[in-house]
Amino acid sequence: MGPEHVAYGMRSSYGLPYVTPDLVAAWERGTMAPTSPELTALAGVLWCSAGELIGTPRTLREHRMARGIAAEDVAHTVGIELSVYLRMEETQEWRGTDRQSAALADVLDLSLPDLITVTGREAKLTALLHSAVTTRWQAYVRPAAKLLSLDRRLLDDVLQEMHTDYQGLTTVTLTWANGTAATDSGESGSDYLNRIVDHFWSLIQRTTTY
DSSP states (O other): OOHHHHHHHHHHHHHHHOHHHHHHHHHTTTSSSOOHHHHHHHHHHSSSSSHHHHOOSHHEEEEEEEEOOOHHHHHHHHOOOOOHHEEEEHHTTTOHHHHHHHHHHHHHTTHHHHHHHHOOHHHHHHHHHHHHSSSGGGHHHHHHHHHTTOOOHHHHHHHHHHHHHHHHHHHHOOSSGGGGGHHHHHHHHHHHHHHHHHHHHHHHHOOOOO
């Protein structure tokens, strides 16, 4: 099917008269994203589920659509007015309480990493982990426990290991000529920091289930 066939199907079968081949092509290129009604119609035209089109969900709306749950059902289960919930999806700014966050994780079957991402706490976690591996990790156990609701003894072990790993990567030992060892150490340390959240969740998963 070409974009023109997809656009025609969405116009004729799903009542979306504004959908053009150019709009479908923009979705394919990733320069634009379909709305919830558009995604549902697109999945219908292509004879697949919305989850198959989304791939790996990242946003709150993508997780909900991937599981085929109506926004009304999520809002009711979590205990938030529908208009407020939809605004959170649109702005990608979760403002629910801890109890509502737990209910959200339950209804959408979110893992802890997914919950941290969709509730907008990943940036704070990243900053916390950066500080923990570059300074004194002990000072960041309590803030991490509060942010993630994880056992402090578990975080003790994980943050200490991450600190040791990072410091090992950035320790400069000039065993080669012309400073090559120093350059490699700097690049390894930067790569570790760029993927620090992935490293963290890998260690958490290795240590326990969440």
